[in-house]
Amino acid sequence: MICLIILIVFYLVGIFGPVVAGMFGISPYTFDSNAISDLGGKPYGAFGGISLAHPLGVEWGTGRDIFAQLLFGLRISLIISTTATLLTVTIGVLIGIIAGYAGGITDSLLGRLMDLILAFPFLLIVLALSGVLTQRLTDLGVPEGNVSRVLYLILVMSVFGWPYLARIVRGQVLSLREREFVEAAVSMGASRRRILFTEILPNLWAPILVYATLTLPSYIGLEAALSFLNVGVLPPDTTFGAMLANSVTYFNVVPTYLFIPGTVLVILVVSFNLFGDSLRDALDPKGGH
Amino acid sequence: MTTETGEILRVSDLRTYFPVRSHALIPRVIGQVKAVDGVSFQVGSAETLGLVGESGSGKTTVARSVLMLVRPTSGQIVIDGQEITHLSPKALMPMRRKAQMIFQDPYNALNPRHTVGGIIGAPYRIQGIEPPGGVRAAVQALMERVGLNPEHYNRYPNEFSGGQRQRIGIARAIALRPKLIVCDEPVSALDVSIQAQIINLLRDLQQEFGLSYLFVAHDLAVVRQISHRVAVMYLGHLMEMAPRETIYAAPLHPYTHSLLSAVPIPDPKLQKERSRIMLEGDLPSPINPPSGCVFRTRCFQAQERCSVEVPPLIEVAPGHQVACHFPVATLPAGIETALATLENQPGVPVRRPQPAGDQVSSAQLDRLPADGRPDSTPVRPKVRVGRSR
Numbered sequence: 001m002i003c004l005i006i007l008i009v010f011y012l013v014g015i016f017g018p019v020v021a022g023m024f025g026i027s028p029y030t031f032d033s034n035a036i037s038d039l040g041g042k043p044y045g046a047f048g049g050i051s052l053a054h055p056l057g058v059e060w061g062t063g064r065d066i067f068a069q070l071l072f073g074l075r076i077s078l079i080i081s082t083t084a085t086l087l088t089v090t091i092g093v094l095i096g097i098i099a100g101y102a103g104g105i106t107d108s109l110l111g112r113l114m115d116l117i118l119a120f121p122f123l124l125i126v127l128a129l130s131g132v133l134t135q136r137l138t139d140l141g142v143p144e145g146n147v148s149r150v151l152y153l154i155l156v157m158s159v160f161g162w163p164y165l166a167r168i169v170r171g172q173v174l175s176l177r178e179r180e181f182v183e184a185a186v187s188m189g190a191s192r193r194r195i196l197f198t199e200i201l202p203n204l205w206a207p208i209l210v211y212a213t214l215t216l217p218s219y220i221g222l223e224a225a226l227s228f229l230n231v232g233v234l235p236p237d238t239t240f241g242a243m244l245a246n247s248v249t250y251f252n253v254v255p256t257y258l259f260i261p262g263t264v265l266v267i268l269v270v271s272f273n274l275f276g277d278s279l280r281d282a283l284d285p286k287g288g289h
Numbered sequence: 290m291t292t293e294t295g296e297i298l299r300v301s302d303l304r305t306y307f308p309v310r311s312h313a314l315i316p317r318v319i320g321q322v323k324a325v326d327g328v329s330f331q332v333g334s335a336e337t338l339g340l341v342g343e344s345g346s347g348k349t350t351v352a353r354s355v356l357m358l359v360r361p362t363s364g365q366i367v368i369d370g371q372e373i374t375h376l377s378p379k380a381l382m383p384m385r386r387k388a389q390m391i392f393q394d395p396y397n398a399l400n401p402r403h404t405v406g407g408i409i410g411a412p413y414r415i416q417g418i419e420p421p422g423g424v425r426a427a428v429q430a431l432m433e434r435v436g437l438n439p440e441h442y443n444r445y446p447n448e449f450s451g452g453q454r455q456r457i458g459i460a461r462a463i464a465l466r467p468k469l470i471v472c473d474e475p476v477s478a479l480d481v482s483i484q485a486q487i488i489n490l491l492r493d494l495q496q497e498f499g500l501s502y503l504f505v506a507h508d509l510a511v512v513r514q515i516s517h518r519v520a521v522m523y524l525g526h527l528m529e530m531a532p533r534e535t536i537y538a539a540p541l542h543p544y545t546h547s548l549l550s551a552v553p554i555p556d557p558k559l560q561k562e563r564s565r566i567m568l569e570g571d572l573p574s575p576i577n578p579p580s581g582c583v584f585r586t587r588c589f590q591a592q593e594r595c596s597v598e599v600p601p602l603i604e605v606a607p608g609h610q611v612a613c614h615f616p617v618a619t620l621p622a623g624i625e626t627a628l629a630t631l632e633n634q635p636g637v638p639v640r641r642p643q644p645a646g647d648q649v650s651s652a653q654l655d656r657l658p659a660d661g662r663p664d665s666t667p668v669r670p671k672v673r674v675g676r677s678r
């Protein structure tokens with residue numbers, strides 16, 4: 001359960017990131033020309049300019065504080081991955097239940113739709129449509145810039161992510177609806193609604209929860225990858241991926257610049273995965289019969 | 290609305306077919322499983338009709354059809370004077386209070402995510418009934434009545450043993466004070482010692498509430514302990530139906546004879562010596578049943594007439610109906626001893642439903658500790674007809 005504590009800390013830091021930064025007297029947006037050399041913008045000092053004023057060093061060229069960037073980046077990463085996970089789970093559960101319970105032609109059509117989405121070359125589509133769709137969102141009234149870029153990320157992750165969960169849920173519903181307790185509810189006159197939400201859904205929470213805790217870290221990683229590929233947020237805002245993308249250029253000179261966000265990312269993702277695994281272990285034996 | 294005959298259930302020419310679909314891209318109906326194919330019977334008030342037959346004979350399908358859990362293909366089902374097969378789900382609601390079901394598998398019949406209180410209280414909530422004193426009080430009274438500790442109201446099914454779970458299922462079934470309970474092999478998943486307790490409980494409840502049971506079982510031994518009348522089913526058809534004494538003492542149908550000779554005798558020596566009627570081969574497919582008499586492919590009496598002419602179900606004596614061209618009057622050797630030992634079998638008290646004198650009160654039913662230990666659930670014995678030589 002250490003991973004749970006780590007996750008809680010991460011979320012707290014994510015939520016209160018600006019406060020923490022304020023406490024250290026740092027900001028991700030402030031340029032510090034004193035921390036870098038005038039020529040080429042190389043940070044003064046060892047390990048990328050680690051000093052009392054900048055505990056994890058400063059960014060090459062601008063002198064912006066790395067620790068503050070991490071705090072703010074974590075915030076955006078968590079917003080994106082958490083929202084996208086919630087959306088994915090909602091869509092996946094809803095469609096999975098409908099497909100599994102309705103059966104027949106509805107099930108077949110939804111099944112084909114899932115096949116179609118899973119067969120799409122995800123990365124290609126996301127990269128290709130990024131410009132057009134972000135513009136579209138702006139046209140629809142979403143504030144320009146990073147807000148619509150973040151929204152775009154959330155939407156594509158959810159749209160391409162739900163079929164996996166929907167398939168799991170559909171399979172579960174198929175087997176659950178054959179169980180005799182569902183038949184018992186029908187024999188008492190239960191409505192379709194009651195059967196779905198009172199009889200079947202409570203038996204789905206365990207797999208849904210486990211799936212969600214495993215999806216979230218994959219979305220954090222995905223967001224980093226997409227930011228790396230320039231689909232993510234634009235400076236001066238930043239995320240793990242953006243920081244990593246930035247750092248590659250300077251790797252030979254200042255390796256810490258790559259390692260610091262990289263390590264934090266790994267800790268975050270591994271904690272989530274461990275948490276998901278232990279959750280599965282805790283829920284599984286009770287779930288069956 | 291009770292008819293003057295005191296009849297609770299009347300099933301007339303019930304047929305329930307399941308479509309068989311091809312596995313092509315666009316599935317097509319390529320045949321029908323004739324799970325129930327022209328079955329008629331009735332169940333009187335406070336009466337138990339036992340329904341027996343080997344696996345796949347269509348007993349569960351009859352039970353599910355009676356409660357409209359599967360829509361019958363044709364035929365009538367009259368519950369307490371009302372024909373129900375044409376009713377919409379909404380119009381079925383009042384009927385659902387009159388007829389309930391107890392299921393075979395106590396592990397599957399209770400939602401693992403609901404508490405016992407939620408499970409037994411579900412009938413009230415679904416039907417929108419507020420029992421006097423509230424749902425909780427009513428549920429705890431029911432728990433007490435079926436031999437469960439009312440303090441276990443908030444426990445989950447996995448904390449109970451198989452026998453206790455079946456009691457939960459029984460409490461749920463009697464919650465709405467139904468007139469008819471369809472029991473689909475309610476004890477076949479339980480330990481032999483627990484079987485007797487459950488059967489006693491069912492019999493006591495019948496006395497107390499005047500319940501009628503349609504009691505499904507796959508062998509004649511269990512049915513003998515509770516039924517007033519017994520119906521024997523094979524491949525979707527009724528083969529024989531008679532009062533309990535007659536079925537065991539003077540059966541006429543060859544299939545009933547073979548079922549009787551398969552009733553296990555607890556004494557291994559007697560079991561070895563008795564003669565057995567062994568059925569050849571397997572149950573034919575209900576998709577393509579044999580012509581004429583459906584039993585003819587495995588019948589030791591079969592003659593040419595059996596393959597051309599369907600034997601009608603004829604009343605040969607008051608209350609005794611048989612569907613066979615060549616009924617067998619003599620009992621298979623050894624069956625008397627078999628039945629006699631059954632009567633004396635410890636742990637399975639064979640009690641007549643009447644008179645009411647020798648009832649065991651539910652308080653005497655031992656309360657099992659709710660320690661979450663499941664009963665050792667034996668593999669469900671299949672009917673021994675066939676196969677073994």
Ligand SMILES: Nc1ncnc2c1ncn2[C@@H]1O[C@H](COP(=O)(O)OP(=O)(O)OP(=O)(O)O)[C@@H](O)[C@H]1O
Binds near residue numbers: 342350507
């Ligand atoms: N939903 C269904 N769809 C298709 N076929 C079915 C369905 N339910 C039952 N059948 C078929 O109908 C026949 C009768 O089944 P049923 O379950 O009624 O038999 P049973 O007498 O209850 O057997 P058992 O002792 O194994 O419970 C079987 O051949 C079975 O495969």
Ligand code: SF4
Binds near residue numbers: 588591592595600
């Ligand atoms: S009708 Fe013929 S085949 Fe059918 S049970 Fe009677 S004797 Fe056997």
Ligand SMILES: [Mg+2]
Binds near residue numbers: 348
């Ligand atoms: Mg059955």
